[in-house]
Amino acid sequence: MKARGKILLVDDDPDFLEMHKAVLENHGYEVSTAASAQEGLGRVRAEMPDLIVLDLMMEKHDAGFSFCKTIKTDPLFRRIPILMVTSVAEATGYRFSFEEDGYWMKTDDFLDKPVPPDVLLDTVDKLLQKRKEQE
């Protein structure tokens, strides 16, 4: 069976890499993982994934933002949808919303950690669908 799509997971927490990988692979996606923004950028260039699931808070607090900026300003990669997952919202007392912060964060969707498996699958599915329609 051909994979439903190639997904890159970027997260510095190995537990989330593993659990998201298990869910997505179980539903027929091809999944690769990266534990840092730097490794993630390498994998994007090498593998050209269909979608990226990115943790906002990585080794440095703005690593997620600069990762997004790099991808979204590169003509080769800017069409790859980025799903941001994070636990930053409550921790810092303010809440990101896609509507308000989406522009400069340049992500395509936004979820709070931990993401229930069905929500993760729905969102990934929706983003890939949207991308297909745009092509």
Next chain:
Amino acid sequence: MNTPGRILVVDDEMGIREGCRRVLAEEGYAIDLAEDGFIGLERALEKPYDLVLVDLMMPGIGGLDLIEKIHEIDPEIIMVVITGYASIETAVAATKRGAYDYLPKPFTPEALSVLVKRGLEKRELRLEAQKLYQDREQKLLELAGEKSRLRSIIGCMADGVLVTNREGQLVLWNAAAVKMLKLRGTDEPGKPPSHYITNQPLIESLEKIMDSKEDSVSMISREIPSGDQKSVLMVQMAPVQDEQGRLLGAVTVLRDITKLKEIDKIKSQFVSMVAHELRSPLAAIEGWLGLLLSGEVEKDEEQKRQWLSRAKERAQSLLALVQDLLEINKIEAGKVAQKMTPVQVFDILGKTVEFFKPEADKKNISIHMKGSASLPLVRADVQDMEKLFTNLISNAIKYNVEKGSITIETSLDSNYVGIHIHDTGIGISRDDLPRIFDDFFRAENSKMDKISGTGLGLTIAKKIVDSHFGHIEVKSEPNKGSTFSIYLPCRT
């Protein structure tokens, strides 16, 4: 007058004396008699009288002199002159010398009794007036004292105080207010607030409070910048009203809350950091459990067991974190919890090393204890020392390489016992070095190498050393190793 009037009759004519006594005794007065001025004066010195009837023409001391002498004893005694020469001149002379009235001889009992009654009433009024006058004097004295006391109290206050009157003029202020608001021109009283105060928000508040409806009690509480813009002031402002609720002015109290704001900020930063640190493991646990419960992924029992143990590991790290937070709290709660006794740190070091032997063996790390077993004693809390060495030695193992080594040495100078723990581990980069004692800080390479930790171990170590009036130092070279040195004051 409740007590009967006390009357002295001074006259050399016995008929007059006896006549007066009879008439006045009948009226219920207490009567004493004197046959000349000397005796009269003696009587007056012996006991108090309300009224003295005195004959002008007597041998020895004359009536006029007696009036003066008795008035020296009590100026409010009513002096009534009995005179045979009922002339204007004598009457005027007597009144000039302080007599109240005169009674021309011969007189009727009625005339005597009326005059005495009137005199006594006068006496009562005079005494009343005197009392009122004294009361007023006393009140004025008290008021003056109160005012200066109030100024002293307000002057001593660390909080700034400003009082404005109904016209909005500054009437009372203290040194703290001058300093906080950089008040100017306070030597020119009676000007509007803007003459003294440059702080616009404060002037606006003053206007607002003076504008408030008279029957409503209002109160303004706001934060404003200080005169030099460097600190934050909390302003409490309230109208001052009289008993009828009429506005008399406003009182403003200023408090410098800069430090409080800073502490508050540090506190919220810490809470936010703690919340984030707690949330990460909790989110992972929730994630694993969610995954298992969702049934999204059909996996074998072995796989599920593995996921559960991953969740358990995160739960354990969460527990360790909470444990460390409690530890920090305990240290910060202060010396109450500490039991300071003279201790031999070398012994505690030895025990801690023993405890970690199995863990070190697993990584083939050798531990060498050098240094003196007979160090001077240090005043310390044994549990704190155990925790301190545990944190440093477990770090030395965690961040060490396979087959590395740990060397523990001691040193001694005139004031401090030194303990030096040297490892051959991954070391700390120059960038990270200044931050390793910060709450929750974890060096980049430690995170990369998946070494578990709460990021509080060194925070706790530093807090323990600080609370023992010692200091902690670290030297490190990446990929060569680190040396943590603790210096504790010796017991002399």
